[in-house]
Amino acid sequence: MQIDNNQLLRFTTAGSVDDGKSTLIGRLLYDSKSIFEDQLEAIESTSKRKGLEGVDLALFTDGLRDEREQGITIDVAYRYFTTPKRKFIIADTPGHIEYTRNMITGASTANVAIILVDARHGVIEQTKRHAFIASLLQIPHIIVCINKMDLVDFKEDVYEDIIKQFEGFSSKLTVRDVRFIPISALLGDNVVKRSENMDWYQGAPLLHTLETIHIGSDFNKIDARFPVQTVIRPQSDQHRDYRGYAGRISSGIFRTGDEITVLSTGLTSKIKSIDTFDGTLEEAHAPMSVSITLEDDIDVSRGDMIVRTKNKPESSQEVEVMLCWLNNESAKPRTKYLVRHTTNEQTAMIKEVVYKIDINNLTRSSEDTELHANDICKVKLKTTKPLHFDSYRENRNTGSLILIDPTTNQTVAAGMVI
The missing domain is CATH 3.40.50.300 (P-loop containing nucleotide triphosphate hydrolases)
Incomplete structure (x- = not known):
């Protein structure tokens, strides 16, 4: 090899x-x-x-x-x-x-x-x-x-x-x-x-x-996921009609002509062009940074995810996650945190601690549900709007998230979607 x-x-x-x-x-x-x-x-x-x-x-x-x-x-x-x-x-x-x-x-x-x-x-x-x-x-x-x-x-x-x-x-x-x-x-x-x-x-x-050692690709090549980072609207007369959605492809391959769906709106269209600093491409794959234009003028903004219509991720306001608590301060019940998932950021709370894992012997306990620094546990997160995700096993990028304390802006936990 x-x-x-x-x-x-x-x-x-x-x-x-x-x-x-x-x-x-x-x-x-x-x-x-x-x-x-x-x-x-x-x-x-x-x-x-x-x-x-x-x-x-x-x-x-x-x-x-x-x-x-x-x-x-x-x-x-x-x-x-x-x-x-x-x-x-x-x-x-x-x-x-x-x-x-x-x-x-x-x-x-x-x-x-x-x-x-x-x-x-x-x-x-x-x-x-x-x-x-x-x-x-x-x-x-x-x-x-x-x-x-x-x-x-x-x-x-x-x-x-x-x-x-x-x-x-x-x-x-x-x-x-x-x-x-x-x-x-x-x-x-x-x-x-x-x-x-x-x-x-x-x-x-x-x-x-x-x-x-053969490490293959770090990226899922099957599931096409494109979290939108920003909308490009040039002010020059030459490009006044241009409306591109810029970001980094998280996984999979996108091609011109692909039928896509925008999550979370559910609106559909086709890819008109895939643009880069060096020119236009017929196809692009993870982890390339590109700007995608669509054939239809539909509402797309930062935090949305462009996916192929026939290959959508899961979408839910309740997500089961393996969480590692990173913060020195314990998690507070029913506290609101910011959840950052790809380019999407919204409010969430830990609805339930299903169990904690004793990582010395891999036993699970559902009795003590207070989270302290270094604890690893399975939790149910409740978000204000649906998250669009794959399991971490299938896709590291769309299957991972972090929780942020909105008062201190500190990252308090890292999670992997089950």
Whole structure:
């Protein structure tokens, strides 16, 4: 399979405290020669001041002052690097349970989740929690890196036992592709280069796996969805009759002549033209930004969604959503929030908390329905006007939403439509 050299792969790293996430990312950057000389010199200098013999690889990601003072990663640290085969964005997320919201933020756009497991401890509750979140976010690929193999004498039976532990749990999750790699991030075994200490492992090292894993398209190619961002009405005499609806295609393909319906009005028409800065197109697909004109002069405004008439999303004022509460303040019953879904923004409230999930053991509870920071739950939202949505499983763009506190303008929750 040929790999597109310009294809961008987003991956997130997760693991419990001290599993070596920052060291692993540092090793990836260091061994793939993706570090600028001045960065390397600064980190070498810092490592010497700390009395270390070699380079402290964790410093490549722990760049925030608070992280260094506390010795932990407390936010989502994004890093970018490129190899001859692919471009990458890394989201390094905290391992602590109180930072579940950070992991969901970092993993929400990921193609791959790397979950680290300490070879000495095996699969623990935090491993299960991270795997569950990856499943919840519909990340298509999980790579389980069994780290610190050097501390268990590179034993194959330790590796095989952890695979059995993880597979026994992950069989309950909706993850299509799970891979396992035994590594030592500190020494570099199976990170960029194959390990001579683990010749029993016949698979590829981590970087080669990331470079060659097939991620397909981030976008749903079937369901044509075009949330309108703005209406273009030029004032010049030359274009006075032009009325275009501009936005970014969320999914699918639009072609001139397509029969479309405008949601929420239900009015229908046909696509007259698809215009871009560089000229007119016969067809356009996600994630292109275009301006669409219609054959009929109908009412269309920001927040509406243009869809193909024979392929409409669901429309309802009541929506069931898996919600992660992000705010430090608890959710208040019957409080009105702003719900932002694609380009549409309107008032909504949490009508019912159906259940909360204990992400350590995946049990559901409908007794305690008060929402606190990092809680994950199933809720019923009631909106003032119908939302037009697909399930998150089918379409990440039209299946996701956020809740905003209208008094502070803070994002208080992120949701995935069931």
